[in-house]
Amino acid sequence: KRAWRRVVRVLEEFEEGCATPVGRLRQVVDAMAVEMHAGLVSEGGSKLKMLLTFVHNLPSGSEKGTYYALDLGGTNFRILRVQLGGQRSAIIGHDVDRQPIPLHLMTGTSEELFDFIASSLKEFVEREESVSEHSKSERRELGFTFSFPVKQTSSSSGILIKWTKGFVIEDMVGRDVSECLQQAISRNGLDMQVNALINDTVGTLALGHYHDEDTVVAVIIGTGTNACYLERADAIIKCQGLLTTPGDMVVNMEWGNFWSSHLPRTSYDIDLDADSPNPNDQGFEKMISGMYLGDIVRRVILRMSEELGVFGPVSSKLHVPFILRTPLMAAMHEDDTPDLREVARILRDTLEFPDIPLNVRKLVVKVCDVVTRRAARLAAAGIIGILKKIGRDGSGGIARGKNEAASRSKMRRTVVAVEGGLYTNYTLFREYLNEAMSQILGEEIAPSVIIKVMEDGSGIGAALLAASHSTSS
Ligand code: ADP
Structure with a gap:
């Protein structure tokens, strides 16, 4: 036919x-x-x-202790608690809590969004620590995966360039993302420090490198x-002079x-x-x-x-x-x-x-x-x-x-x-x-x-x- x-x-x-x-x-x-x-x-x-990430050192496998992570990349956010035993591959356990972002918070103010996230974080911490003890002397530390376009200013801070994926919170654009989260954490009376701000691909690279140091x-x-990789700092010509640390840097x-x-x-x-x-x-x-x-x-x-x-x-x-x-x-x-x-x-x-x-x-x-x-x-x-x-x-x-x-x-x-x-x-x-x-x-x-x-x-x-x-x- x-x-x-x-x-x-x-x-x-x-x-x-x-x-x-x-x-x-x-x-x-x-x-x-x-x-x-x-x-x-x-x-x-x-x-x-x-994009520069300012991440020079990827996890080696020798990390020890309990750390938290917050993953905000779309309509859900996840909170994790990861226990590290110090021996490569010994992620003793991780607990996850996954929650949807209420629609109205995606178009509200940054305070409302981050207060919601910080209070969920606080609840999660209290729940987790009621079953396993937390020594009061240690400050809790958190890594924040924020999968929106960010201009990093250090490995733990960066400025939001623009929202994507349905978020419209105008007062956030141009502001430091970690600072917004850190302030909300303090407002909610939680003792925790944000000490890494990353893109999701960088998280994947970090986990890969934790298990196997040939992961680049x-x-x-x-x-x-998306993709990221480990680049020689001297190959990153656009920031020569800016970088004080020699060696490598992850590029997003x-x-x-x-x-x-x-x-x-x-x-x-x-x-x-x-x-x-x-x-x-x-x-x-x-x-x-x-x-x-x-x-x-x-x-x-x-x-x-x-x-x-x-x-x-x-x-x-x-x-x-x-x-x-x-x-x-x-x-x-x-x-x-x-x-x-x-x-x-x-x-x-x-x-x-x-x-x-x-x-x-x-x-x-x-x-x-x-x-x-x-x-x-x-x-x-x-x-x-x-x-x-x-x-x-x-x-x-x-x-x-x-x-x-x-x-x-x-x-x-x-x-x-x-x-x-x-x-x-x-x-x-x-x-x-x-x-x-x-x-x-x-x-x-x-x-x-x-x-x-x-x-x-x-x-x-x-x-x-x-x-x-x-x-x-
Ligand atoms: P995301 O990229 O949204 O953070 P995932 O890494 O889990 O989350 O990827 C989900 C995407 O993978 C889906 O949008 C879909 O396109 C694709 N996907 C999921 N399951 C399948 C499948 N069984 N076959 C083909 N593609 C799939």
């Missing part, structure tokens, strides 16, 4: 547009390394902000995506905003961007993260159904942005029933397509595959771009012939800490990412780059940094 051929053509064109052969991935690797460099040379030198890169791939890349002409972009990506509240922003994130993958799939299915009518009458649900969430897309992609029953169910329940024939269901699975494969491979290229920037992708040291064995032995072990629901819950995404890492690095180098999954890094990592930055230890 002619209509069928046309729908297959739409898919083929999409697939071509999303192609990520290794050669192209290598161009993305190079572009990432170049942009990182540009972002380190001057403020605004790249779409990558390359952290990547989050969940609803959004804000890599979701990365862009390069080598990224394989389709008309669906362009439309998604144009329809978004932040056009021209977060271009890399819009091709990679969980917030968007399902919606790219929806757009392709919509195009197929509109052009060709193969889905029967065009479902109006298909016009609703973000109706196809990424976990549903993953469930269709990973449907292993012979007649794709799960695909049929999701198309029926979510998109209200009553009866989709098997050959069309197969096309839908293919669309999911194309979108996820591209996302995972681009994320892999981004990671290797970071490794290249810090000389750990093996490219500087691959000697030919006789010296090959020698160079192999010189290739340092490097661990990348990864966190986020897309990577941990979506098996095919994870497999595509791992596969692309090996393809780009080559079989010589690939075994020395290890990906480790972190859990709760954004919270536990803040407590670890509170510990390693503790004034009392």
